[in-house]
Amino acid sequence: MGEFTIKAYNDFLAENKIMGSKCKGCGAVHLPPRPVCNECGGRDLEWTELKGAGTIRAYTVINVPLTRLKDRCPYAVGVVELEGGPSISGMVLGVSDGDQISVGTRVEGEFVKEGERTVLCFRPF
Ligand SMILES: [Zn+2]
Numbered sequence: 411m412g413e414f415t416i417k418a419y420n421d422f423l424a425e426n427k428i429m430g431s432k433c434k435g436c437g438a439v440h441l442p443p444r445p446v447c448n449e450c451g452g453r454d455l456e457w458t459e460l461k462g463a464g465t466i467r468a469y470t471v472i473n474v475p476l477t478r479l480k481d482r483c484p485y486a487v488g489v490v491e492l493e494g495g496p497s498i499s500g501m502v503l504g505v506s507d508g509d510q511i512s513v514g515t516r517v518e519g520e521f522v523k524e525g526e527r528t529v530l531c532f533r534p535f
Contacts, residue, residue, distance in 0.1 A: 413445065414440075414443035414444055414445040414457075415443070416442055419441075419442040419443055420527065420528070423521060423527075423528040423529065423530055424527075424528045427459055428460040428461070428492075428519060429457050429458070429459055429460070430442070430443050430457075430458055430460055430494075430496055431444055431455040431457060431458070432455060432457075432458040433447035433450060433452045433454070433455050434452070434454045434455060435450050435452035436449050436450040436452065438450070439458055439460070439494055439495040439496045440455075440496060441496035441497075442498070443455075458494070460493070460494045460496070461492065461494065461519070462518050462520070462530070462532070463492070463493050463518055463519070464490040464491050464492040464493060464516075464517055464518075464519070464532070465490065465491050465515070465516055465517070466488045466489070466490055466502070466514065466515045467488075467490065467491050467497060468489040468513065469486050469487065469488035469489070469508075469511055469513070470486065471485070471486045471505065471507060471508045472485055472486065472487060485501055485502070485503070485505065486502040486505040486508070486510075486511060487500070487501055488500065488502045488511070488517070488532060490517055492519075498530070500529070500530050500531050500532050501522075501529070501531040501532070502517060502531070502533070503520060503522075503533045504533050505534065510534065511534055515534050516534065517532035517533060517534050518532065518533055518535050519531070519532055520532065520533050
């Protein structure tokens with residue numbers, strides 16, 4: 411299924427798939443995928459599909475956005491621990507102030523088109 415690159419990761423996102431790399435040695439899952447295991451240094455990894463469901467572990471609410479995001483402002487960016495292990499940061503949609511989410515809030519992945527790209531965002535549920 412190809413190399414463990416950011417490009418491959420983004421190509422899978424365009425197909426609405428969240429694909430990470432899983433170490434066959436220790437079972438650690440890396441997202442975005444990495445060719446070498448962070449935990450044990452192993453180089454024998456395989457693709458694994460992750461569900462978008464997860465839990466917010468950290469977040470911040472952005473009030474001064476990047477230009478390309480100004481119509482979404484304010485928005486939150488969170489570090490989400492996905493079911494299956496890995497954590498990844500992403501925009502948390504539908505949040506206009508910090509009272510609406512907290513550490514421990516359950517979120518669901520959502521694939522958002524940004525021009526040619528697809529980015530993984532999250533939405534509380
Ligand atoms: Zn490993």
